[in-house]
Amino acid sequence: MARAKVESGISGLDRMLNGGIPNANQVVLAGGPGTGKTLLCLEYLYRNALNGNVSILFSLEEDTKMIIDNAKQAFTDFSELDRLMDEKKLIIHGSDQASSLIQKDKQGNIFTFTTTIADIESLIRDHAASRVAIDSVSVLKLFVKDPFEYRNVSNALVAMLRKQGVTALLTMEIDTPEKQRLIFEPEFFIYDGIVIMYLSGGPEENRVPTIEIIKMRGTKHSFSTVPYEITSKGINLLLIPEKK
Ligand SMILES: Nc1ncnc2c1ncn2[C@@H]1O[C@H](COP(=O)(O)OP(=O)(O)O)[C@@H](O)[C@H]1O
């Protein structure tokens, strides 16, 4: 039986995904700075909240107010943003609200991220959320220098999200403006899906952002690399119209 799909709500992306993200997939959204990862997460959560699914953004790098201001500035047509936040259908949990991100263990030298994972878990439970974005998991790498510990922490985060049964996007900063230069990060394998956002195309004024689905467990999907634009109505993938 085909798995239930969760619509990303991003124009064109659901067509590439043959209907949407398979329910309860943990998807990494990787790209360089400024490719629109945070905005894509916000649109995913906004559209799902509009459909009655409680949605939470957990930012590990930006303050709540900054996230909301940026979203409002970019997506001026998202007229229900304030209402959904007031009704706690859309919850923006910025880094200012997180308890200390990194704690030392009893030995005082190994860093752990368990408190924050537990915080995220309680918030998901308390609000009965089913759509989640974590922005970004790269922050973990900055703090958790030991590669073994970093892998443990990433695994623990993904395992918790799986246990909660949420459909999640987790952003990751990668240094890959060009598709030809994509390097598979060693931690990619823990995710059910990998989506990459590029900013390629030579001279700055000609740069075109593009998006590609590398992997998505549980569904057929397009392997095309598709240009997109960020508009006041949301992110719009510039797909070739479907043949009748
Ligand atoms: N009002 C806007 N109209 C069009 N594009 C915008 C607008 N505001 C921001 N952007 C685009 O969005 C980018 C930032 O998106 P963001 O999601 O914060 O990127 P990332 O999280 O990948 O670093 C900017 O670099 C800019 O290209």
Ligand SMILES: [Mg+2]
């Ligand atoms: Mg961002």
